[in-house]
Amino acid sequence: MPNRSFFWFFFPAGLAMILFIGLPIISTGIQSFYAQHDQILIEVKKCDPFGCKTSVVVDQEATSKIKEEKPLGKFNGFGTYIDRNHLASDQVSEFWSESKSLGEFIGKVGNLPFYKALLFTLTYCVIVTPCVLLLGFIIALSLNAISRKIRGPLIFGTILPMIVTPLVGSLVLFWMIDAEGIIGANLQILMDDPYLSVKSSKALTWITIIIYGVWHHSPFAFVVFYAALQTVPQEPLEASIIDGASRFQRVKHIVLPHIYPVVTFVALISLMDNFRVFEPIIGFSAEGSAQSLSWLIYDNLVNEEVILFGSAAATSIMTIVGISIILTPVLLRTWKEFRTNR
Amino acid sequence: MKKILVTLLFLLFGTVANADCNIKSGSINILANDFPALRTLVETAKECKGSADFKVTHSAEHNKIAVPALTANPSEFSVRVAANSSIVPLMNADLIRPMNDLVKKYGKGIQESQLITIDGKVMAVAFMANTQHLYVRTDVLKENGIAIPKTYEEVVAAAEKIRAAGKMKYPYAAAYKAGWNLAEEFVNMYIGHGGEFFKDGGAQPNINNAKGVATLNMLKKLADLSNPDYLTHDSEAIKVEWESGNVAIMTLWASRSGTLLDDEGDAKITAATKLVAPATVGGGNIPAATLWWDGFTLAKNRSDADAEASFRAMAHAASSKDMVAKAADQAVWLVEGFVPGPKSVGVIEAVKMGAKPYPMLPQMGLMHGALGSEIVEFLQGNESAEQALKDVEAAYITKAKEQGFL
Numbered sequence: 001m002p003n004r005s006f007f008w009f010f011f012p013a014g015l016a017m018i019l020f021i022g023l024p025i026i027s028t029g030i031q032s033f034y035a036q037h038d039q040i041l042i043e044v045k046k047c048d049p050f051g052c053k054t055s056v057v058v059d060q061e062a063t064s065k066i067k068e069e070k071p072l073g074k075f076n077g078f079g080t081y082i083d084r085n086h087l088a089s090d091q092v093s094e095f096w097s098e099s100k101s102l103g104e105f106i107g108k109v110g111n112l113p114f115y116k117a118l119l120f121t122l123t124y125c126v127i128v129t130p131c132v133l134l135l136g137f138i139i140a141l142s143l144n145a146i147s148r149k150i151r152g153p154l155i156f157g158t159i160l161p162m163i164v165t166p167l168v169g170s171l172v173l174f175w176m177i178d179a180e181g182i183i184g185a186n187l188q189i190l191m192d193d194p195y196l197s198v199k200s201s202k203a204l205t206w207i208t209i210i211i212y213g214v215w216h217h218s219p220f221a222f223v224v225f226y227a228a229l230q231t232v233p234q235e236p237l238e239a240s241i242i243d244g245a246s247r248f249q250r251v252k253h254i255v256l257p258h259i260y261p262v263v264t265f266v267a268l269i270s271l272m273d274n275f276r277v278f279e280p281i282i283g284f285s286a287e288g289s290a291q292s293l294s295w296l297i298y299d300n301l302v303n304e305e306v307i308l309f310g311s312a313a314a315t316s317i318m319t320i321v322g323i324s325i326i327l328t329p330v331l332l333r334t335w336k337e338f339r340t341n342r
Numbered sequence: 343m344k345k346i347l348v349t350l351l352f353l354l355f356g357t358v359a360n361a362d363c364n365i366k367s368g369s370i371n372i373l374a375n376d377f378p379a380l381r382t383l384v385e386t387a388k389e390c391k392g393s394a395d396f397k398v399t400h401s402a403e404h405n406k407i408a409v410p411a412l413t414a415n416p417s418e419f420s421v422r423v424a425a426n427s428s429i430v431p432l433m434n435a436d437l438i439r440p441m442n443d444l445v446k447k448y449g450k451g452i453q454e455s456q457l458i459t460i461d462g463k464v465m466a467v468a469f470m471a472n473t474q475h476l477y478v479r480t481d482v483l484k485e486n487g488i489a490i491p492k493t494y495e496e497v498v499a500a501a502e503k504i505r506a507a508g509k510m511k512y513p514y515a516a517a518y519k520a521g522w523n524l525a526e527e528f529v530n531m532y533i534g535h536g537g538e539f540f541k542d543g544g545a546q547p548n549i550n551n552a553k554g555v556a557t558l559n560m561l562k563k564l565a566d567l568s569n570p571d572y573l574t575h576d577s578e579a580i581k582v583e584w585e586s587g588n589v590a591i592m593t594l595w596a597s598r599s600g601t602l603l604d605d606e607g608d609a610k611i612t613a614a615t616k617l618v619a620p621a622t623v624g625g626g627n628i629p630a631a632t633l634w635w636d637g638f639t640l641a642k643n644r645s646d647a648d649a650e651a652s653f654r655a656m657a658h659a660a661s662s663k664d665m666v667a668k669a670a671d672q673a674v675w676l677v678e679g680f681v682p683g684p685k686s687v688g689v690i691e692a693v694k695m696g697a698k699p700y701p702m703l704p705q706m707g708l709m710h711g712a713l714g715s716e717i718v719e720f721l722q723g724n725e726s727a728e729q730a731l732k733d734v735e736a737a738y739i740t741k742a743k744e745q746g747f748l
Contacts, residue, residue: 036746039434039704041545044461048426049468049676050633050699056543057460058704060436074746084740091736111725113715113737179571194511197570202722285574288520288718299715302406305431305707310744 025320032080032313034073037066073310080314087318088112114315117291118322123206124292125274125326128213132270133263135214136221141251143222144229155226162219170283173212174199205289209280216280217273221266228259261337268330275323293319363658365392368651372638373408374423376400378600379470379673380636383423386659394651404428412437417643420652425636426700427707429458429466434704438639440464444653451661456676458637468637469660470673472597473697474516474530475620475631475688479611482509482590490616494531494560494623494630497591501567504590514567515580516593518721523576525713526632527593531557533698534623534630545705545747547738550731556624558720558727565721573718587611593620596688600672603685617684619691629692632700635676705747712738 040063041056082089092109099105109115143154161169176183177198188196198204232255240250256263278294281287287295293315300312370391374380384398399419401407409431411418417437424432432438440463445452449467458466476497478490483500486507491497497514504513517523532539537553540546565572569583577598583589585607594602596617603612620631638656640649659665663679670681674689682690700706712734720730742748 035744038746041704045459046461046702047457047459048699048702049455049458049471049635050693055703058434058436064436076744080744083744084736111719111729111733174574179569184571195570199571199574200722202724285519287715288573288722291715299711305405305409305428305710306434306741306745307409307431308741308744311741 028313028316030072031309032317033075033077035076035080035310036073037063037070038074039063040066076310080310081318084112085311086114086314088114113291113296114318117293117296120206120290121275121277121292121322124210124213124277125271127210128217128274129267129270131214132217132221133267135218136266137225137263139218139222140225140229141255143226158222159219161216162223166216166279167283169216170212170280173208174284177208199285200289202289205284205286209277209284209286209290212280212284213274213277217270221270224262224266225259228262229255232258261334264330264334268327271326271330272323275326276319293322363390363392363654365390365394365651365654367394368645368647368649369395370397370421370648370652370655371395371419372398372421372423372652372656373404373411373419374398374400375404375425375636376402377597379597379669379675380423382665382669382672383469383659386662386665387655390655390658392651394655396655408432409435409437412641412643415643416645417641420641420644420648421656422639422641423636424466424639425472425634426702427634427710429637429639430702430704430707432639433460433465437642438465439642439649441467441640441649441653444640444650444657448650448654449657449661451678452657453661453676453678456637456660458635466637466639467657467660468635468676470597470636470675471689471693472595472634472636472674473620473631473689473692474526474593474595475629475692476618477584477592477594477599477602478616478618479590479614480616481610481614482513485509490618491591491621492619494534494564494621497621498560498563498567501564501591505567510588510590512567512569512583512588513590514564514592515569515572515575515583515589516564517575517577517580518561518565518568518572519576519579520573520718521714522710523714524573524717524721525710527561528557528713528717529700529710530593530632531560531623531630533632534621534626534628536624536626536628539701539706539709540703545742547709547735549709550728550735553624554731555727558717558730560623561717562721573721584615585611596685597673599685599688617687619695620688620697622695627696629695629697631692631697633689633692633697634700705742705745708741708745708747709734709738712741 040059042059043054044057045052046055046057081087084091091112095105095108099108110119139158143151143158146154175181178184179188179197184198187198188194198208236254237250240254245253276294277292278298281290281292281295297312297315297319300308300315372384372387374384381400384400388396405428408422408424408428412422412432413435422432422438429438442464445457445464445467452467456468457464458468476491482504483490486503486509488500488503491500501513504510516527518527532549532553535553535556537551537557538548541548569575569588575583577595580589580592580594581598581602584592584602587608599617603615620629622628623630638660640652661677663677666675666677666680670683671685674682674686716734716737717730719725720727739748
């Protein structure tokens with residue numbers, strides 16, 4: 001395609017991306033450098049059905065004047081990024097100097113909200129992504145080998161987890177692991193511990209969310225792999241059969257190299273998706289035991305009666321940075337291959 | 343204090359004061375939480391809509407919608423039904439209008455005690471009171487020879503006895519869902535211990551002390567007697583536990599009693615359910631509970647005509663003797679003419695015992711938020727009480743600095 005026609009072809013999509021993704025990200029970035037103005041509080045008499053007392057309120061007249069002058073707020077630089085609820089540079093260095101062992105240091109840092117969320121997000125990413133790739137590939141191979149007559153319904157059944165709304169999917173599992181649900185109650189009997197609760201144990205909650213993640217994301221990998229498998233040429237496969245290659249050898253030396261670009265693609269998308277894990281935490285009401293970066297943003301924006309725009313913006317920007325770092329190796333590799341192919 | 347006692351306990355004979363329902367123009371759009379009493383109130387307001395547009399959104403997520411929806415100009419809603427805590431973010435951001443003139447002009451039936459005034463300006467009109475108090479199963483208590491508990495220490499002892507007798511595995515329940523609900527339980531228990539959240543009227547936190555530790559330890563004791571999934575249980579979830587007969591003692595909102603005691607569910611359990619006073623704790627004499635009011639506020643970013651129409655419709659409901667007579671079961675109405683029934687016991691007892699209202703402070707929401715997420719690890723047994731309280735204060739200070747309170 002000539003560059004000119006490519007430009008016009010890409011133009012509408014590009015414009016929409018700039019308008020609806022690019023500009024909001026820039027605005028989020030700017031917001032993250034600002035904090036609210038100092039609150040001007042005045043003492044007034046407050047009366048309600050339970051009586052009167054003197055207490056403070058925000059002085060609206062004074063505040064609105066300042067807000068008119070500087071609507072964005074008070075410039076805070078990287079102040080929000082390094083405060084305790086984000087990178088916590090002061091706390092981390094303090095912990096470093098007062099901790100006696102590395103374990104103690106890691107324990108203390110892991111107690112800070114941002115690192116707590118980062119730890120869960122990375123654990124989720126690192127475990128779920130390979131499992132999804134592997135499971136998706138195995139399912140695709142097995143379905144590809146099955147008689148065509150029953151393949152249709154089986155494929156439908158396999159992609160069901162992806163069709164089910166994430167929140168509904170997690171709620172179903174949530175009720176099953178309830179202390180009185182089918183899985184929760186049986187686990188109690190199995191472990192002989194009437195006070196065992198999947199929902200209140202941190203480790204079990206993590207495992208549940210990870211299993212849910214694999215269950216929910218595998219169909220996507222399966223669909224893409226299955227489509228790719230249809231393009232594997234038959235001749236080399238037949239040739240290898242004549243040469244006496246086992247099934248495993250055929251998959252390893254012919255199928256995998258052929259669909260390799262697709263594997264990279266699925267890995268990229270999965271990594272990105274998994275880094276932004278959010279719905280299962282809400283669905284499982286797991287806020288107590290598992291928090292992700294996306295959940296932190298949500299928490300700052302809606303869970304409190306006071307909305308923390310600066311905090312949410314800083315976490316958003318750091319999530320974007322995090323995704324870029326995670327994707328770098330994969331992207332570099334793709335780029336190299338692209339260059340050598342030319 | 344006396345004011346509300348008078349309101350609640352005595353039937354006041356007064357002139358019948360129906361709001362003038364001759365609304366000709368304007369549009370009314372209401373945002374409210376979702377429980378039966380509020381639905382009744384809104385329905386009553388609707389009777390009075392005249393030729394005005396009338397829309398309503400009942401949502402359990404009302405807190406998340408309110409500030410953004412009222413910030414828009416013109417705002418999505420003309421009326422926001424708020425409570426002590428949820429009015430604060432609206433006032434912090436200057437989103438609601440004073441209604442002194444409207445009260446003077448159209449508020450004939452509204453009692454003086456219903457007005458929420460800040461520095462003389464009427465910012466809200468309250469219509470019902472609420473609190474969290476104890477619910478007990480009289481049959482289970484009787485069987486085990488237990489008197490109705492008056493303190494949380496007695497609640498723990500009673501629940502342990504019921505468990506030891508093999509009656510129930512998890513005899514106690516309260517809404518301990520991580521986040522807002524859990525923080526609310528802390529607020530109640532801390533106030534019951536006589537704690538103050540901030541240092542001498544300022545915004546510096548003041549919870550990392552002996553009272554804070556005692557509060558956490560009591561919450562932990564109660565949590566150990568609850569369903570192990572307590573960190574995921576909100577008011578609705580524990581109501582279901584109660585209706586399934588799994589619980590003998592529970593701390594729940596007074597406003598939930600309506601649906602708890604309705605005809606649905608096991609009649610035996612309903613018959614044995616008794617609403618009693620909120621418990622005290624740690625030898626204190628004020629209950630470990632907070633008093634709440636629910637009232638309506640008017641959005642600032644709406645035309646005067648809309649505000650007037652909205653006020654007249656809402657004032658009609660907030661002074662309707664007819665409504666409080668018909669829906670006497672649904673809430674503890676602050677409206678003239680309300681006769682308290684057996685379901686009002688919790689709130690009336692709380693007021694008699696001198697319960698404190700939930701602190702209506704600009705920075706309280708940040709403290710509430712920090713509590714909801716930082717004390718979870720203590721309850722899970724992964725952290726000491728002192729460390730948890732230290733974390734709460736640190737998280738609060740960071741947020742308060744970003745918001746400009748410190």
